[in-house]
Amino acid sequence: MGRPTYEVEYEQMLLGRHALAAHGGRSKESVLERSSYILLSRIRVQGPMSIGELSDAFGLDTSTLNRQTASAMRAGLAERIPDPDGGLARKFRITDKGARILDEERERTVGSLDRIMADWSDEEIAEFAVYLRRFNTGIERLGKRPWPRP
Secondary structure (H helix, E strand, O other), X not given: OOOHHHHHHHHHHHHHHHHHHHHHOXXXXXXXXXXXXXXXXXXXXXXOEOHHHHHHHHOOOHHHHHHHHHHXXXXXXXXXXXXXXXXXXXXXEEOHHHXXXXXXXXXXXXXXXXXXXXXXXXXXXXXXXXXXXXXHHHHHHHXXXXXXXX
């Protein structure tokens, strides 16, 4: 295939396919759409965020984020609040229901990963996590959009 990055590209393409299959044909247990999962995860880690902050964080236009946040609010997963720092822009924060559903979804995902990696040692999983984080932070660095981590 040539350079090792060709192998990474191919495996990353397959990973994207698996992720699409998992989220596109979600199980009946799954409640959150992928966009809501990511949105709620970001707000949970960073705290309340305005549409402008979300737009900067995701690199998406405000109309897209208005649709996503409106959907999350209709579902009771997020709510608009006054800026806790006294600013003019209202912010979105995750609700108790949103936090509970996000936790449940994350537990299902971790359970799937546990099954996928059942024959991996804890050391192999930890090593994979280090490389995956390094890969993700490289993408974030190039895109100038770092993602806060818990």
